[in-house]
Amino acid sequence: MDRPKVIINAAMSVDGKIALVGGKRIKISDEEDFKRVHKMRASVDAILVGINTILKDDPKLTVKEKYVANAKNPVRVVLDSKLRIPKNARVLNSIAKTIIATTENAKIRELNAEIVICGKDKVDLKCLLNELWKRGIKSVMVEGGGTVISSFLRENLVDELNVFVGSLVIGGGAPSLVEGIGAKNENEVIRLKFLECKPLGSGILLRYGVRDEDIVE
Ligand SMILES: NC(=O)c1ccc[n+]([C@@H]2O[C@H](COP(=O)([O-])OP(=O)(O)OC[C@H]3O[C@@H](n4cnc5c(N)ncnc54)[C@H](O)[C@@H]3O)[C@@H](O)[C@H]2O)c1
Ligand SMILES: Nc1nc(=O)c(N)c(NC[C@H](O)[C@H](O)[C@H](O)COP(=O)(O)O)[nH]1
Numbered sequence: 001m002d003r004p005k006v007i008i009n010a011a012m013s014v015d016g017k018i019a020l021v022g023g024k025r026i027k028i029s030d031e032e033d034f035k036r037v038h039k040m041r042a043s044v045d046a047i048l049v050g051i052n053t054i055l056k057d058d059p060k061l062t063v064k065e066k067y068v069a070n071a072k073n074p075v076r077v078v079l080d081s082k083l084r085i086p087k088n089a090r091v092l093n094s095i096a097k098t099i100i101a102t103t104e105n106a107k108i109r110e111l112n113a114e115i116v117i118c119g120k121d122k123v124d125l126k127c128l129l130n131e132l133w134k135r136g137i138k139s140v141m142v143e144g145g146g147t148v149i150s151s152f153l154r155e156n157l158v159d160e161l162n163v164f165v166g167s168l169v170i171g172g173g174a175p176s177l178v179e180g181i182g183a184k185n186e187n188e189v190i191r192l193k194f195l196e197c198k199p200l201g202s203g204i205l206l207r208y209g210v211r212d213e214d215i216v217e
Pocket of ligand 1: 009010011012017018019020022023024025026028049050051052053054056057079080081122123124125143144145146147148149151152175179
């Protein structure tokens with residue numbers, strides 16, 4: 001199947017959490033990591049997140065001038081099965097193009113975005129990646145949250161996983177890097193290929209490959 005290269009990027013605590021208990025956003029990345037994240041945003045054709053990340057964080061998903069000057073903004077893509085996105089979500093501003101990926105079950109309404117229908121209950125990722133490919137999108141940065149990251153990994157649609165490990169512990173039942181059901185048996189474990197580990201600012205950057213054949217060094 002023709003599909004864009006998929007790179008997951010997220011920031012987690014030492015105990016693998018990506019937000020506070022209850023899902024409230026916390027700054028895990030430091031300035032060095034945000035600079036890396038925004039450089040990566042500037043280098044891809046699209047950035048993708050799940051609707052819960054929009055509802056919890058209200059991100060802009062654009063490239064900040066202070067990190068990368070005069071950058072071209074990638075297309076923003078939101079997985080929103082029931083088309084719940086609020087009209088005033090920042091991702092719907094006119095600074096960059098936005099695609100809302102939804103399902104046949106959604107009640108379609110007018111939004112400042114292109115609406116792409118893929119799947120019935122939740123967004124069919126293979127269908128969506130193919131639609132993005134048809135629009136000239138050759139690389140997608142998946143910025144979360146944990147449920148979306150889980151779907152991409154479980155469906156074996158990931159080429160690279162980049163995780164910044166901040167020097168903090170959140171604990172308890174806070175959202176994790178990979179949500180979903182998880183592995184009960186050894187054969188359900190997702191094995192990664194270690195690529196790189198380097199100190200970055202006050203934390204560590206980890207890079208893994210997932211689909212061996214597609215990893216571009
Ligand atoms: N630290 C980080 O790097 C980082 C990055 C992004 C988000 N977050 C945090 O993650 C949390 C949100 O994560 P989450 O797991 O609750 O939600 P999410 O953002 O992963 O969105 C999940 C939702 O997307 C929709 N969806 C549609 N099709 C889907 C598919 N095929 N697979 C998966 N989801 C699909 C569903 O409604 C699903 O409930 C927030 O607390 C946010 O602060 C942290
Ligand atoms: N890389 C990263 N480090 C963090 O410490 C953190 N909390 C997030 N969380 C992802 C989330 O969706 C954020 O809220 C957006 O990174 C903000 O995005 P904008 O700058 O508004 O585009 N991401």
